[in-house]
Amino acid sequence: MTTTTDTSNSYLGSLYGTSSSSAAATATTGNSTIDQAGFLKLLTAQMTMQDPTAPMDSNTMVQQMSQMSEVQGITEMNSSMKSLLSEVQGNRIGDAASWIGKAALLSSSTAQPLTNGGYAGEITLPSDAASMNVSLVDSSGKTVYSQALTNQKAGTIDFAWDGKMADGTQASGPLSVVVSAANSSGTVNPTVSTWSTITGVNSPAGGSSAQLTTTLGTIAPSDVLSLS
Incomplete structure (x- = not known):
């Protein structure tokens, strides 16, 4: 029995500079999505080339157009929402800028001097305390201020x-x-919050919400418990 080899594919491959495997790979590539304009163009071609004896189902056509319009509407809505979000973030930065120079109450047991040189904060007691002592201690461990309180609710x-x-x-x-x-x-076991002066506002790269610069470091506006 004589075995023959089909050389047509290899011959065409050499003629066009491709092989059957590369041609198959090329056939699988391309854009797998279509926009509204492309859909309408394809639909027009289908209507033009339809078989007069077996015309396209008009219900199917209307359904396809409705689905495409719905997708287009969602895409436009997403674009509008992104634009609105950008505007809101810009307004937040503007609002936060008006906080510069004010004091922010932050959840921290570290106190920095305010614009008048003083120190202030709040202590939250979970239950009544018959006795309580508040001390301010410097970096060397020395107590520079102390206050004793009794019968605190x-x-x-x-x-x-x-x-x-x-x-x-x-x-x-x-x-x-x-x-x-x-x-x-x-x-x-009480919790402590201290007042810190807001010295600046900045917007990080990437368009995220504004950050506040305080004497205690950089914080998010949402970290401010109270403003004075």
């Missing part, structure tokens, strides 16, 4: 110190706020 308690040392000099920050509290049941 659960809730928020303000504290403030003008920052003046016994010798008349102004204390330099940062200072650590150390709070101890107790009642008849034992130790009470």
Whole structure:
């Protein structure tokens, strides 16, 4: 038996500079999506070349056009939402800019001097405290200010110190706020927040929401518990 080899594919491959495998690979490439203009063009071609004895189903055609219009509408809506989001983010930056120079209450046990040189914050007690002591401690571990309080109810308690040392000099920050509290049941664990001056506003790369620069570092506007 004589075996023959079909050389037509190899011959055509050499003629066009491609092989059957590369031609098959090429056939699988291309754009797998179509936009509204392309759909209408394809639909027009189908209507022009349809078999008069077996015309296209008009219901199917209308359904396809409806689906394409729906997709186009969603695409336009997404574009509008992105534009609106960009405008809102810009307005947030503008609003945050009006906070410069104000004091922001932040969840922190570190205190920096405010514009008047003083230190202030809030202490939140989860339960009543028969005794409580508030101390401000510098970086060397020295207590520069201390205040003793008694019979404090659960809730928020303000504290403030003008920052003046016994010798008349102004204390330099940062200072650590150390709070101890107790009642008849034992130790009470309060939370501490301190006031920090907002010194600037910036918008990070990528168009994300504004960031606030404070004497305690960079924070998000959502981190501000209160503004004064």
